[in-house]
Amino acid sequence: xxxTVGDRIVIRGHRVGEPxxxxxxxxxxxxxxxxxxxxxxxxxxxxxxxxxxxxxxxVHYEKSSG
Amino acid sequence: MRTIDGVRRSGVxxxxxxxxxxxxxxxxxxxxxxLAVVDGEELVGIVTDRDLVRRGLxxxxxxxxxxxxxxxxxxxTIDAAADLHGxxxxxxxxxxxxxxxxxxxxxxxxxxxxDLLIDLAADLADLARPVTAEVLFGHHDAPVPAVG
Numbered sequence: 001x002x003x004t005v006g007d008r009i010v011i012r013g014h015r016v017g018e019p020x021x022x023x024x025x026x027x028x029x030x031x032x033x034x035x036x037x038x039x040x041x042x043x044x045x046x047x048x049x050x051x052x053x054x055x056x057x058x059v060h061y062e063k064s065s066g
Numbered sequence: 067m068r069t070i071d072g073v074r075r076s077g078v079x080x081x082x083x084x085x086x087x088x089x090x091x092x093x094x095x096x097x098x099x100x101l102a103v104v105d106g107e108e109l110v111g112i113v114t115d116r117d118l119v120r121r122g123l124x125x126x127x128x129x130x131x132x133x134x135x136x137x138x139x140x141x142x143t144i145d146a147a148a149d150l151h152g153x154x155x156x157x158x159x160x161x162x163x164x165x166x167x168x169x170x171x172x173x174x175x176x177x178x179x180x181d182l183l184i185d186l187a188a189d190l191a192d193l194a195r196p197v198t199a200e201v202l203f204g205h206h207d208a209p210v211p212a213v214g
Contacts, residue, residue: 011076013097021097035174036079041095048092049079049104053175056076 001052002033006061009039009052023050069153069167070146072182073175077167079104082111082134086122089113089133100164102173103137109166109173111137143168144177153177 003009003025011021026047027038039050052058079102080089089101093115103111113133121127121136142160144153146169156165157179167175 011096014075018097021095023096041092044091044095046088046091046095048096048101049081051077051079051102051173051175053073053076055074 001035001056001058003035003037003058004028004033004061008059008061009037009050009056010059011056014055067150068146069144069148069150069177070169070175072150072153072185073167073177074181074184075176075178077102077173077175079173080113080133081105082132082137084133085130086113086118086127086133086136087129090115090118093118100176101133102166102176103133103139104173107172109141109143109168109171110134111139112141112164112166112176113137114164141166145169146174153182157182 005025005028007025009023009025011023013020022042023039024042025037026040028034029036029038029049035050035052037050037052038047040047050056075098078092078096078098080092082103082105092101093099100112100114102109103113111134113136117136117138122131127135142156142162143166144156146167153165156162163179165177166173167177
């Protein structure tokens with residue numbers, strides 16, 4: 001996985017009825033945009049280290065133009 | 067199969083000087099039952115939801131107690147490139163439910179008994195299907211060719 005600050009990571013739920021989880025990347029600690037990342041979890045102020053697995057996908061942040 | 071290929075879930079980490087309350091909140095929002103305790107780049111322990119209950123809540127620790135006061139250490143680890151069956155041996159010999167996966171000594175994920183059981187159950191179901199089908203629907207013999 002490659003990501004930059006501002007990107008979001010979506011983690012799919014593992015159980016029936018379990019919602020997907022979402023977090024925002026605050027820091028990139030790996031080389032060339034690789035993990036681990038410091039993330040802030042959706043709808044909370046809590047931050048943690050994150051080591052993405054096969055259940056995670058990155059949504060790249062796009063700056064608005066103009 | 068390599069161990070890293072058997073890891074189904076992303077890993078979540080926390081610094082050792084964070085509080086057990088923060089650890090609990092992170093487990094809740096991240097929907098995980100354990101956190102890798104990482105000091106800089108070094109894996110120094112694992113804290114589980116069970117650790118928070120038994121060593122934190124039951125021991126009447128302050129909600130501000132540090133994570134490293136309740137974590138399990140040393141950590142049982144396996145290299146990401148090692149054969150997955152090596153993890154089976156670690157689960158048996160160490161009587162743990164989770165093993166930390168490392169690459170070049172750094173934490174990259176967690177492999178759990180639950181994940182392995184789910185994969186094994188799927189494989190067993192695939193093997194059982196033709197057997198149950200034979201019991202339920204009978205054996206289909208190829209027609210015997212006519213002779214003469």
